[in-house]
Amino acid sequence: MFSVGIGGNLREVRCGNLAAQPKGTVTTPAKQQHILFVDDETNFLDTIRALFTAWSKSSWQIECATSADQALEILKTRSFDLIVVDVNMPVLDGEQLLRILARRYPDLKKAVITGHATEQRRSACLANGAELFIEKPRSAEGLKSVFTMLDELVTWKQQAGFQGMLRRVGLQDVIQMECLGRNSSILEVADRNLTGRIYIEDGRIIHAVVGEMTGEAAFQKLLALPGGSFELQHFEAPNERTIEGQWEFLLMEAARVQDERTPEPPPATGPVVAPEPPPVAETPAGPTSISPRVAEMLICSGQGAPLYEWQCADVKTRVALMVEITQQARRVGQLLSLGRFDRLEIQLPAGRAVAQIKPDRMVFVQVATGTENS
Amino acid sequence: MNNSIEQWFASCAVVPGILGCGVRQPDGTCVSQRFHDSCSRERLDQALQNLGDSLSSYSAHGLAPRWLTWTFEQGQLRLVLRPDGRMLALAIQPNTPAAENLDLLTGEFLALNLAG
Numbered sequence: 001m002f003s004v005g006i007g008g009n010l011r012e013v014r015c016g017n018l019a020a021q022p023k024g025t026v027t028t029p030a031k032q033q034h035i036l037f038v039d040d041e042t043n044f045l046d047t048i049r050a051l052f053t054a055w056s057k058s059s060w061q062i063e064c065a066t067s068a069d070q071a072l073e074i075l076k077t078r079s080f081d082l083i084v085v086d087v088n089m090p091v092l093d094g095e096q097l098l099r100i101l102a103r104r105y106p107d108l109k110k111a112v113i114t115g116h117a118t119e120q121r122r123s124a125c126l127a128n129g130a131e132l133f134i135e136k137p138r139s140a141e142g143l144k145s146v147f148t149m150l151d152e153l154v155t156w157k158q159q160a161g162f163q164g165m166l167r168r169v170g171l172q173d174v175i176q177m178e179c180l181g182r183n184s185s186i187l188e189v190a191d192r193n194l195t196g197r198i199y200i201e202d203g204r205i206i207h208a209v210v211g212e213m214t215g216e217a218a219f220q221k222l223l224a225l226p227g228g229s230f231e232l233q234h235f236e237a238p239n240e241r242t243i244e245g246q247w248e249f250l251l252m253e254a255a256r257v258q259d260e261r262t263p264e265p266p267p268a269t270g271p272v273v274a275p276e277p278p279p280v281a282e283t284p285a286g287p288t289s290i291s292p293r294v295a296e297m298l299i300c301s302g303q304g305a306p307l308y309e310w311q312c313a314d315v316k317t318r319v320a321l322m323v324e325i326t327q328q329a330r331r332v333g334q335l336l337s338l339g340r341f342d343r344l345e346i347q348l349p350a351g352r353a354v355a356q357i358k359p360d361r362m363v364f365v366q367v368a369t370g371t372e373n374s
Numbered sequence: 375m376n377n378s379i380e381q382w383f384a385s386c387a388v389v390p391g392i393l394g395c396g397v398r399q400p401d402g403t404c405v406s407q408r409f410h411d412s413c414s415r416e417r418l419d420q421a422l423q424n425l426g427d428s429l430s431s432y433s434a435h436g437l438a439p440r441w442l443t444w445t446f447e448q449g450q451l452r453l454v455l456r457p458d459g460r461m462l463a464l465a466i467q468p469n470t471p472a473a474e475n476l477d478l479l480t481g482e483f484l485a486l487n488l489a490g
Contacts, residue, residue, distance in 0.1 A: 317435060318435070321431070321432075321435045324428070324431055328424070328425070328428055329444055329446075331424060332421045332424060332425065332444065332451060333444075333446050335417045335420055335421045335424070336393070336394075336412075336413055336417055336418070336421055336449070336451065336465055337412050337413075337448070338444075338446035338447070338448050338449040338450075338451065338465070339446045339447030339448035339449070340446060340447040341444065341445075341446050341447075342445045342446060342447065343444075343445050344442060344443065344444050344445070345442065345443045345445070346432070346437055346439045346441075346442050347439060347440045347441045347442070347443075348437060348438060348439060348440065349438055349440060353437060
């Protein structure tokens with residue numbers, strides 16, 4: 001079974017069978033793991049190299065770099081199973097390095113180890129591709145814990161049935177992946193107090209239930225959970241279908257609700273910037289693969305005032321487009337007696353765009369599908 | 375009207391849920407077929423002209439649609455653009471075989487051989 005923690009400190013993949021393996025009982029020779037540590041503190045690197053090599057019984061081949069630049073140079077010449085990055089480094093810091101690594105080496109496992117751990121930094125590092133975010137230990141015992149965590153990460157393998165899924169995943173990532181892949185599945189979401197289910201059929205979210213609540217309200221409640229876990233299960237048709245909306249809008253609404261709950265002061269001018277949408281999971285199609293991603297999104301009030309935007313090059317122009325779409329749809333809807341307008345979907349040569357117009361909200365999302373090298 | 379389009383219109387008649395369909399030719403003329411009382415040919419033509427005339431606004435916004443689907447409370451309208459300049463409008467009822475086969479109908483129209 002594959003279980004993923006969401007939110008809090010649980011946003012790291014846990015793999016029960018690996019965690020259950022007692023250390024030191026392996027009878028076959030351990031696979032050599034190549035690990036690159038990046039830290040500007042040479043003393044720390046020396047300690048790590050000595051201790052971790054010993055604790056791994058020399059199954060870890062450790063390389064060290066004292067700067068991000070040096071690490072990138074080393075990565076050009078050799079491949080690694082794991083890179084462990086410090087956050088505070090001169091010139092190019094750990095977060096910047098993670099961004100580069102996520103782009104250039106998406107399959108490389110990444111961990112962050114820092115002496116200055118904050119919630120904001122942790123979120124940023126996870127968002128930039130780190131699978132683990134660990135505070136720098138101050139004792140030998142702490143170092144042993146770090147070693148154990150890194151050892152589990154480096155030896156963890158993707159589970160059958162989840163090929164192509166990113167290791168660092170969240171509930172929204174999985175929903176996006178299932179919808180974009182037009183899959184059918186059930187996501188069982190649970191925290192300490194409740195369990196709910198989200199039904200996805202052929203890439204459409206058709207039903208959600210939590211307790212006695214169903215429909216979009218249940219979906220939003222499950223996505224708003226601050227922590228917990230979820231499991232992807234085989235699809236079985238639900239007894240009822242309570243959701244008809246586009247999955248993009250459902251996810252964006254969830255992001256909006258979550259964002260509104262986050263007590264952050266708004267910027268002095270301009271529209272509020274929405275949190276970066278989660279990356280869409282990649283398919284395991286070899287060196288080149290189609291990788292759908294949210295390329296742009298904009299949420300406005302019913303009057304066209306921007307509320308959230310993501311990579312929207314010209315907000316005013318997009319608002320103008322949505323106003324045009326509204327007027328045009330009104331004319332055509334009246335002509336053909338089709339009733340109230342809900343949304344326009346535009347199939348593009350490399351993706352699609354959706355504009356949803358509600359009395360109190362206008363939403364524009366563009367999803368791009370491009371070919372890229374992994 | 376091109377025979378292929380006529381034949382295709384006729385084939386649409388057997389798909390439950392199509393309210394009407396129409397094609398705008400590159401010269402701006404429209405040919406329409408209604409399958410339901412609620413969707414007159416004149417109104418379909420008008421909708422086709424209206425939508426066709428407004429397509430340029432999408433390219434002005436950096437969007438190059440291959441087809442567009444308007445979803446309303448009581449139906450959907452799909453506009454399909456062929457590279458030869460012909461444009462199809464399909465008005466359908468929700469939750470019908472036509473709605474389920476909208477992509478298939480779109481593909482058929484795009485694949486029609488309308489040469490000559």
